[in-house]
Amino acid sequence: MYLTYLDSNSWLIEIGEKRILLDPWLVGPLVFGGLGWLFKGQRRTPRPIPENIDLILLSQGLTDHAHPPTLEKLDRAIPVVGSVEAAKVVRSLGYTQVTALAHGETFTLDNTVKIEAVPGSPIGPLLVENGYILRELSGNGSIYYEPHGYHSPSLKDAGSIDVLMVPIVxxxxxxxxxxIQGRDSVSEVAQWLEPQVILPTAAGGDVEFEGVLVKVLQQQGSVEELRETLDGNNLKTQVIEPTPGERFEVNLTEVQSS
Incomplete structure (x- = not known):
């Protein structure tokens, strides 16, 4: 399994010899509803759009997960799997192979990687977006991803998962x-899933933010704090801080069974 952190919520996942682009924001600024004065993200270092993408995977329909300027740069023929709201975004942009997954539904990519949608982040009072479990079908490798720190109790029945890509602050x-409520939830989900590796997501990368909202945001939590908490819970989980833009191999010590 190889991973490349592309800042914020964006990842390139190489699993089962497939290349999956997750929640990509790769070009232009990150702005919600044209309100740059409220919140605006900018990249310090441009990120080239990865080549030979087998699947685009989108957890939410919001701009920081289904980023229209980035999606407009990608080939509309690439298959897309996403939440119901994310599917609406990519269909409006002209993508031709779109699968919307409700919670509990699955999609299998070329008989190599199984993707299961699980309940993720609440967006307002009526909408709950997606988290995902990815499992390599012919070998070792499983991933759980949820970008805001909302982890469904249904994960207790998922068995062990090798890699958690979740926020920790x-x-x-x-x-x-x-x-984002990563600090409040990461210890609990680690106890449920007993991962070998935790990779922080959502609140990192080589980006800078500005706007009124940024000035009042309060951040709590750190890698060091999480490592101490895991050790106190007798978990041998590694916490790895990826270098943005650098491809790295996740070395798993044994097959985790579900």
Missing amino acids: NLKVPLLGPI
Whole structure:
């Protein structure tokens, strides 16, 4: 298994000899609803769009997960798997092979990688977006991804998973509450899934943010704190901080069975 962290929520996953582009924001700024004064993300280092993509995987329909300027640069013939809301975004952009997954539904990529949608982040009072479990079907390798730190209790029945790609910090807006609740939830999901590796996502990378919202955000948690917590829970899990833009191999010591 090889991974490349592309900043924010974006990853290139190489599993089962397939290349999966996850929640890509790779070109242009990150702005919600044209409100750059409220929140705007910019890259310090340009990220080239990866080649030979077998699948685009989208967890949410929001701009930081289904980024329209990036999706407009990609080949519309690439298959896409996403939440119901993400599927609406890519269909509106002209993608031709789109599979929307509700919670509990699965998609198998070329008989090599099975992708299961699980409940993820709540967006408002009525919508819950997707997290994903990816499993290599012919060998060792499984991944759980959820970008905001909302982990469904249904994961207790998932068995052990090798790699967790989850946030490890809290990002909160005073009086409004958490945007990301990684610090509050990562220890619990690690105890459920007993991973070999945790890779922080969502609140990192070679990016800078500006705007009114950024000025009031409060961050809590760190890699060091998580390592101490895992050790206190007798978990041998490694916490790896990936270098943005650098491909690296995740060395798994044994096959984790579900």
